[in-house]
Amino acid sequence: MLKQTFILTCLVSILFSSGLFAQGKTDFNHYRTLLSTGSIPEDFSLSTSEKVARDIKVDRPDLAVSARKKFYTAIHSSIDDILHSEVCVFGDPISVYVKDIAKNLLKNDQTTLNELRFYTLKSNETNAFSTDQGIIFVTTGLISQVSSEAQIAYVLAHEIAHYKRKHVLERFKQKTVLKNANYYELSTYSKDRELEADADAIELYKNAGYDEALIEPTFDVLMYSYLPFDEVKIPETFFNSNEFYLPAFKFPKEAFAITAEENYNDSKSSHPNISKRKKQVLEVLEKGTGWTGGPNALGADRFNEIRTIARFESIRNSILALDLTNALYSIFVLEKEFPNSQYLTTMKAKTWLALAQTKSGGVSKPFESKIHKEGEIATLHAILKKMDKLEISSIALRHIYDLRASNATDPEIQAIYERMVETAANTKQFSLESFSKYNYQQAIQRNKSYNDSIAKIPVDSLTKAENLKNESKYDKIKKKRSADGNIDAQVFDSTSYYLYGMKDIMADSSFVTAFKAAQAKSTNPPSSSDNKNKLIPAIPDLKTKSIALVDPDVEILESSPKTIKISESVKTNSTELIVDEATDNGYKISTDNAPSELTIEGLNAFMYLKSALRQTEGYSKVNFFPVDYAELQNMSKKYNSDVIMIPTILYIDNKKSAPMEIAKPVIATWYVPPMAMILLTGKLLDSQKTFINFIGVDLKNGHADYSNVFMVSGRPSRVLLGSKIYEIFKSTN
Secondary structure: OOOOOOOOOOOOEEEOOOOOOOOOOOOHHHOOOOOOOOOOOHHHHOOHHHHHHHHOOOOOOOOOHHHHHHHHHHHHHHHHHHHOOOOEEOOOHHHHHHHHHHHHHOOOOHHHHHHOEEEEEOOOOOOEEEOOOOEEEEEHHHHHHOOOHHHHHHHHHHHHHHHHOOHHHHHHHHHHHOOOOOHHHHHHHHHHHHHHHHHHHHHHHHHOOEOHHHOOOHHHHHHOOOOOOOOOOOOOOOOOOOOOOOOHHHOOOOOOOOOOOOOOOOOOOOOOOHHHHHHHHHHHHHHOOOOOOEOOOOOHHHHHHHHHHHHHHHHHHHHHOOOHHHHHHHHHHHHOOOOOOHHHHHHHHHHHHHHHHHHHHOOOHHHOOOOOOOOOHHHHHHHHHHOOHHHHHHHHHHHHHHHHHHOOOOHHHHHHHHHHHHHHHHOOOOOHHHOOOOOHHHHHHHHHHHHHHHHOOOHHHHHHHHHHOOOOHHHHHHHOEOOOOOEOHHHOOHHHHHHHOOHHHHOOHHHHHHHHHHHHHHHOOOOOOOOOOOOOOOOOOHHHOEEEEOOOEEEEEOOOOOHHHHHHHHHHHHHHHHHHHHHHOOOEEEOOOOOOOOOHHHHHHHHHHHHHHHHHHHOOOOOOOOOOHHHHHHHHHHOOOOEEEEEEEEEEEOOOOOHHHHHOOOOOOOOOHHHHHHHHHOOOOOOEEEEEEEEEEEOOOOOEEEOOOEEEEOOOOHHHHHHHHHHHHHOOO
């Protein structure tokens, strides 16, 4: 397992693994995020309970019958949490590329190859891990960091070694036996297995024809994975444009040294440090016969394209994770190779808007001191962190205004610009009268001319100023302003540089009109939603919008062979009841065109919907712009709907399921914070309980919301569901 933080994930063997593949040329000028393709694997289509029921029937001499249910419940629930998240895709170029590398590594072991499946996680974490069931996950973050296919191959070989040696199961049994073992004992055990996997990986790597000399540098990927995928100096012209200038004194004077060390203290880590791993690898290599090979068995062009895909993915990942400095830095690096990419242009506008909104809205995460403290990105982060609300809103408006001017026909950039105007209007310090009618250089020149003219005035004339000692504060303020209300040259202040780069914007009548309209709206906000008790998702004017109702996400947690049949019955009954009650109470709701997770198209649609929910939770304090705006607009047209509504129904029978078995599998797809809190705090388990929850995603603005969780006693019969659903929708009137 290769992972910078070396956190031991329960029952899942974690390391660096990597992969990518692009058949045909990817259009990076009009890039779109990775999507799943092909037939849906059983890993995604079967429920957690179905997988557990299937696997406990398999005879495994290495796993006691009494431990099987506990093991499979834990491992499948953990894996399904990942599989059904918004970050996991299959059949995409990266997943296919990883599998092709595995084919090369396992060309002499077809049996193992047939047991493995490869999926991609859209995450900037540099990571990969294998599971006991034969799934190997790789992150886009890992792929973005590597220098060659060979490095991916070594990481992948390491993960295959974990799988073949059944290290996940071994660790499970070890933890069961060593109930009183301290963390050091378990950690040492894990370190041994990591070194064992490294040794096995070398043989696979060698037989696949990769270069021996490229193994050791693979560990550099691990050590420096906390830094962006490239180290490029931020120039002092980074923020500048024809109209705008950021003074050089805003750049930090100190250098941000990179301090990572190979031989760090690993006594409390589940993994050996980099120095130990390198040492063992070199010892193994010295005992064997040296060999030569190549860096890219599948071709350099293919590797470069796949890595570029991962790097483009990092921008969207960063925006969703509120790592806005990394998003801006990644765009800056990629624009050097793709200066005409419309995707990068749009993501840049989104990032600047998000920076302004989070700073203005008091969202601290993008500006935390603990992140980006080293390397070239630290310079950019230090500058952004120190900017105040007016400063960053002014710069963001400047950049977005210019991007809109050069992309006049782009509806998405126009929408971003409109949201930026709204953001500026809602920033208290932002006043149209504050900005100068001169740019920075003009202001400097006027200041110099003014000072020169003062020097030529006779001394006796200047002494008349003594008569002005009794001037009031307000007289002095007025003298510091020119007749047109703009900042005058003689009071030029370089620390307020951002006030001198907006003259064309302030002279734009359409901007001024839009700003004043947004400002008036912000001072007279619309009344809050009628749904004060969160009976259903609090989406404004929901009754005026067309709603597509997807099949309810139903989870039945009881040990019964009838579980699947019960689930289908609940799904059918609840769908009919929701449509009837919602329609009777004035909602325009239909199931005709709703996406379905039984199709590839539906799975990808749900990925966008889950991302909208994630972004809503992260940007909860601001009227954020959706990272997947264009895709959500297309979904609105395709499904002929303004809102997608997802009901979730969970049934728990405490008499037929042990408490731990209840808590772990409830990670299927849509269980959100209210439901999770109830489950985690155990506020339920007296007998039979049914939980009902609604999630709504507004496709027009990309915002999501969820209702309260309604808990009722009893099985989810049609009568019980009907009674509660009637009560919910009736109460919204």
